[in-house]
Amino acid sequence: MKRYLLIRILSLIPLWLGISVLAFALSNLAPGDPATVLAHRLSDAPPTEEQIAAIRGQYQLDAPLPVRYARWLGAAVRGDLGRSYRTKEPVLKELAARFPATLQIALGALAIALVIALPLGVLAAVRRGTWLDHTARVGALLGASVPSYWLGYLLILVFALGAGWLPVAGRDGAGAAVLPALTLGLGAAATLARLTRASLLEVLGEDFIRTARAKGLDEWAVVWRHALKGALIPVLTVTVIAYGHLLGGAVIVEGIFAWPGVGNLLVNSIYDRDYPMIQGFVLFMGMIFTVLNLVADLSYLWIDPRIRLAHERRART
Amino acid sequence: MSGKREDLTNVRARDSFVAAGHGTVSARWPAVSGRGVLRRLKRDRAALAGLVVIMLLVALALAAPLVAPHDPAAQHSSERLASPTLTFPLGTDNLGRCLLSRLLYGARLSLASAGAASLLVLVIGVGMGALAGYAGGWVDIVIMRVVDLLLAFPLLILALAITGFIGVGMGSVLVGVVSVWWASYARVVRGLVLSLRARPFVEAAWAVGTGPARIVIRHVLPNVVSPVIVLATLEMGSLLLVISGLNFLGLGVQPPTPEWGAMLNDGRPFLRSAPQLLIYPGLAISLAVMACNLLGDGLRDALDPRL
Numbered sequence: 297m298k299r300y301l302l303i304r305i306l307s308l309i310p311l312w313l314g315i316s317v318l319a320f321a322l323s324n325l326a327p328g329d330p331a332t333v334l335a336h337r338l339s340d341a342p343p344t345e346e347q348i349a350a351i352r353g354q355y356q357l358d359a360p361l362p363v364r365y366a367r368w369l370g371a372a373v374r375g376d377l378g379r380s381y382r383t384k385e386p387v388l389k390e391l392a393a394r395f396p397a398t399l400q401i402a403l404g405a406l407a408i409a410l411v412i413a414l415p416l417g418v419l420a421a422v423r424r425g426t427w428l429d430h431t432a433r434v435g436a437l438l439g440a441s442v443p444s445y446w447l448g449y450l451l452i453l454v455f456a457l458g459a460g461w462l463p464v465a466g467r468d469g470a471g472a473a474v475l476p477a478l479t480l481g482l483g484a485a486a487t488l489a490r491l492t493r494a495s496l497l498e499v500l501g502e503d504f505i506r507t508a509r510a511k512g513l514d515e516w517a518v519v520w521r522h523a524l525k526g527a528l529i530p531v532l533t534v535t536v537i538a539y540g541h542l543l544g545g546a547v548i549v550e551g552i553f554a555w556p557g558v559g560n561l562l563v564n565s566i567y568d569r570d571y572p573m574i575q576g577f578v579l580f581m582g583m584i585f586t587v588l589n590l591v592a593d594l595s596y597l598w599i600d601p602r603i604r605l606a607h608e609r610r611a612r613t
Numbered sequence: 614m615s616g617k618r619e620d621l622t623n624v625r626a627r628d629s630f631v632a633a634g635h636g637t638v639s640a641r642w643p644a645v646s647g648r649g650v651l652r653r654l655k656r657d658r659a660a661l662a663g664l665v666v667i668m669l670l671v672a673l674a675l676a677a678p679l680v681a682p683h684d685p686a687a688q689h690s691s692e693r694l695a696s697p698t699l700t701f702p703l704g705t706d707n708l709g710r711c712l713l714s715r716l717l718y719g720a721r722l723s724l725a726s727a728g729a730a731s732l733l734v735l736v737i738g739v740g741m742g743a744l745a746g747y748a749g750g751w752v753d754i755v756i757m758r759v760v761d762l763l764l765a766f767p768l769l770i771l772a773l774a775i776t777g778f779i780g781v782g783m784g785s786v787l788v789g790v791v792s793v794w795w796a797s798y799a800r801v802v803r804g805l806v807l808s809l810r811a812r813p814f815v816e817a818a819w820a821v822g823t824g825p826a827r828i829v830i831r832h833v834l835p836n837v838v839s840p841v842i843v844l845a846t847l848e849m850g851s852l853l854l855v856i857s858g859l860n861f862l863g864l865g866v867q868p869p870t871p872e873w874g875a876m877l878n879d880g881r882p883f884l885r886s887a888p889q890l891l892i893y894p895g896l897a898i899s900l901a902v903m904a905c906n907l908l909g910d911g912l913r914d915a916l917d918p919r920l
Contacts, residue, residue, distance in 0.1 A: 314762040318771075325778040441903035443854050445861045446877060446895030453888055544767025548858055562770075563862055566777035578766075578774045586765045 304594065308586055315582035316372065319575050320365050326571055331357045333569075337381040372579065378572035382565070387576035391558055397467060398550070398557030402542040404477030409484035409542075410535065416485075417492025417531075422519055424497065432489060439486025444545060448479040448552035465554035476553045480545050484538050491534055496527040529600050536592035540585045650839070653915035660911020666904035674720035683711035685718040686869045694887045706890055707883055710869075716897055719871035724901065726787060726872075727853035733791045734852070735845050738798025739837065745799065746806030747829050756799065763796040769855055776864050783872075786865040790855055794848070801844060805837045843913045850905030857898050873898050 326333065331352035335343035338351065352358055356367070371378070377387035420432035455475060456464040462471045499505065500523050508522045509515075547559035554560070558577065565573035597603055654660055673680065682702065683689075689701075689709040697704045703712040745756040763771065776789035809815055810833070818828050857874030859865050866872045868879065873894045880890030 311762065311765060314758065315765065318762060322774055322778050325775065327780055437903060437906060438899075441850065441906055442899045443858060443861075443895065443902070445858055445874075446891070446898065449877075449881075449884055449888075449891050449895070452884065457885060541767050544770045547770060547773060548862065551862070562773065562777075566773065566862075566864065569777075571778065574774050574777050578771070581770055582766055585767060589765065 300597075301594070304590060308590060311586050312583055315586070316369055316579060317365070319578040319582070320368055322578060323571050323575050324361070326569075331355070337569075377576035377579065380565070380573045381570045382568045382573070387572050388580075390561065390573065391576060391580050394556060394558045394561050397555060398543060398546050398559060401473055401476045401480060401549070401555060401557065402539060402546055404473050405479075405481035405484060405542045406535070406539050408477055408481030409488055409538065412481075412485040413488035414492055414528075414531075417489040418496060418519065418524070420489070420493045421496035421500065421527075422515065429493075432493070436486040436490045439483050439489075442483075444479050444483055445548050445552060447482065448475070448549055451475050451479055452552075465552075467556055472553075476546075476549055476555050479549050479552070480542050483545070484542060488531065488535065488538065492527070492531050495530050496523060499523045499527040529596065532599065533592045533596045536588055536595060540588040543581065543584065650912075650915045654911055657911040657914065659907050660915070663904040663907030663909075663911065666900065667908060670720060670901055670904070671724060673717055674724050677714075677717040677721055681711075681714035681717045683714040685710065685714045685871045687711070694883070703893055704887075704889055706879065707887070712889070712893060715871040715876060716873070716893055719873045719876055719894065720897065722783070722866060722870065722872040723853065723857060723874070723898070726783065726856050727849055727901075730787055730790055730794070730852045730856060731845055731849045733787075734794045734798060734848065735841065737791065738795035739802050739834075739841060741795060742799035742802025743806050743829055743834065743837070746803040747810065747825065747833065753803075757803065760796040760799050763793050764800070766793070768793045768796075769858070772855060773859065773862075773864075776859055781864050781867065783860075783865045786856060786859045789859070790852065794852065794855075798841070798844060798848075801840065802837055805840060806833055809833050809836055839916045843909055843916060846905055846909035846912055850902040850909065853898065853902050853905065 323330075331348050332343075334355065334357075335348045335351045339347065343351075356364070359367075375388055377391075379385060380387055380390055383390065416432050416435070420429045423429055452464055452475060455462045462474050463469060466472055496519070500519075505518060505523055508518045513521075546555075546557055547562055549555070550557045550559035551563050558580075562574065562577045564570075565577070682700065687710065689705060689711075691709070692701065692705050693709045694707055695701055695705040695709070701711050701713070703716070705711055706715070741756050741760075745753040745760075771793045772789040774789075775792060776785045779785035779788060806829075815828060815832055818832050823831075856865070857872070857877075860872050860874030861878045863875070863878050866875050868875070876894040877891055877898075880887070880894070883890045
């Protein structure tokens with residue numbers, strides 16, 4: 297078990313190396329000569345040939361790609377992701393300053409999604425084929441089909457401009473996070489509700505459930521005491537992955553609400569062609585996302601006794 | 614038992630989020646006859662409704678020059694932000710352009726880009742997946758490591774970053790989206806090919822001396838078709854969402870070209886004064902995506918009778 301854990305954690309290293317190659321390769325997609333582009337970004341007046349040549353020398357931009365990658369990676373390992381073209385601040389500092397705001401709405405969205413999805417999914421499975429199940433199905437379909445970048449505006453129209461309960465944009469006041477979190481959370485709720493329903497139905501079809509029913513337990517006791525625990529294992533795993541996707545989805549949603557998170561930062565960096573910032577973002581989010589994926593896999597192992605015991609048995613023999 | 618469960622759940626976990634949270638495709642697929650699928654699909658009213666809506670939207674997009682009341686770029690300066698009238702059935706935008714005409718013409722680009730992206734993703738994904746599954750060895754390792762790497766990200770972020778580096782335009786949006794979206798197909802197709810490779814009819818083909826290319830094309834790929842169709846239908850909805858999303862962020866088509874996501878972006882400053890500028894394009898995107906999801910769900914149920 298411990299050995300398996302260690303292997304899984306160490307397996308992050310090649311994945312992170314791959315992510316760093318990808319992030320570095322991205323910067324070479326940009327059109328134009330990098331030294332000229334950089335010279336234009338660093339000075340307000342059009343740069344002279346000498347200035348461009350000086351920058352080429354200073355940043356060693358004529359070195360071969362592998363050398364430049366190695367140098368970039370060496371700096372990145374030490375936490376130096378370069379400086380933003382726009383603000384001239386270190387990329388990592390900018391990302392770290394904005395990340396809490398993104399975490400906040402992503403956590404809020406996850407809470408909203410779970411509060412909606414778990415009861416709805418369980419009810420839909422237990423009352424399979426009734427109007428409740430059908431309503432839940434329609435809701436899930438809507439949640440998966442309505443774009444967040446439209447839903448956000450609908451919510452603003454109803455709750456901010458219409459009812460006036462919540463602010464339209466910004467991060468001031470306690471209510472400010474509600475609409476961004478709701479916009480993000482409703483889509484995730486649809487997926488989680490579907491999964492909860494499917495997972496519970498699968499467990500309800502198993503033999504030990506038939507035994508429980510044969511004992512004369514009523515249906516709710518069967519669900520509560522016997523089925524739910526097993527059914528929620530895959531839901532929990534997906535919840536961890538869903539959290540990563542919520543962090544990604546924030547990229548579009550934050551702009552709608554002028555929410556000062558990393559997503560908004562990425563989109564503005566793209567508008568400004570702030571390449572070190574985009575590159576840093578890809579590296580940063582890639583690392584976070586791979587850790588979340590690992591946590592999801594390990595949580596499965598930790599919670600499900602069937603899989604855990606199988607691993608332990610394998611380790612003993 | 615536990616191994617199978619883990620496998621299925623992982624496929625479900627990954628793919629359901631890759632496909633914008635809708636629908637799942639399991640890696641094990643029973644062989645089914647085409648006629649049986651059609652019969653089951655005909656009984657599924659929700660899936661039929663999805664199919665009808667998709668065909669209707671495509672027909673409207675194709676017929677846009679005939680049915681649109683106005684030129685989508687024509688600015689009627691005396692009719693800015695007009696309410697719906699007989700001449701402008703959905704009213705006009707801030708530049709006095711007919712909203713209905715822009716929606717109809719916008720459907721062309723939105724649907725065509727989603728369709729083209731789906732096709733490209735399908736070809737690349739199936740090709741890579743079949744190659745990895747059939748060739749095995751280092752080819753398999755290299756392809757699957759790339760797939761793992763791509764799927765280690767929220768795909769939207771990577772597509773956005775690639776588009777951001779290449780520069781603004783519909784072409785770079787398509788490149789950005791296609792170059793990351795093929796990965797989930799490749800994984801599913803590889804799984805299918807691996808399971809098919811061990812089946813008796815493929816071994817029989819080997820035994821009588823059939824070459825590898827012929828085995829893949831004649832014996833393996835036909836059995837991969839049905840799950841891939843489902844995946845493609847579901848992915849078409851999510852591709853439409855993401856492409857319109859990038860257009861909404863202003864990274865794709867530039868004004869005055871009408872496209873649903875770009876129309877939403879253009880309408881942003883008028884949320885308070887003229888919310889219809891945002892409501893109609895969003896409705897159009899939702900309707901199209903919903904139709905894809907309904908059809909995809911129906912196809913999956915029809916192809917996989919176990920569910």
